[in-house]
Amino acid sequence: MEVILKQDIHTLGYKNDIVTVKNGYGRNYLIPNGIAILATESAKKMHAENMRQSAHKEEKIKNEALELAKKLEKVTISLGAKTSTTGKIFGSVNNIQIAEALTEKGFEIDRKVISIKDAVKEIGKYSATIKLHKEVKVDIEFEVVSE
Structure with a gap:
């Protein structure tokens, strides 16, 4: 099962990553707790558009992290x-x-x-x-x- 993460999970991935998890873990924990959403075709398209728009902001955050x-x-x-x-x-x-x-x-x-x-x-x-x-x-x- 593919899901799109809504927040960072230390052992799984970062926010906005598309990851493959076991069906039970996704259905019973990640999705009900609001940690992830199901990666359907429409959700993937929306995710791609959001990532394109937020690329500039992400670059700024990365530069600040490099300075720190x-x-x-x-x-x-x-x-x-x-x-x-x-x-x-x-x-x-x-x-x-x-x-x-x-x-x-x-x-x-x-x-x-x-x-x-x-x-x-x-x-x-x-x-x-x-x-x-x-x-x-x-x-x-x-x-x-x-x-």
Whole structure:
């Protein structure tokens, strides 16, 4: 079953993408919850026309994301965490703490677009990926220090 997404879904696709899903998932979850619409021929034609009209706006949003990515590449974050004597962190550092640190630096980044490659369980330098746009990703470096 083909559907047109009305909003971004992390594991499936982005808004206005035409994706193929299993019939039950589309019929029982996506369409009733207003997340997607059925991709009929008329819906595809309307979708194509809307995409043509919104191409200019999309380019502007992408350029803004690229500018923000250039600024974020220069940012270094230092996060404090409670640690044991061996340097292991009690708990772990996650995307919420990185989002809060970026907010303190003046960048409003949603925590849902931040992903950390490896689990952060010890003091050291790590990398996180921020997905600003479907075509724009930026890696930022952060350091975990003992409080």
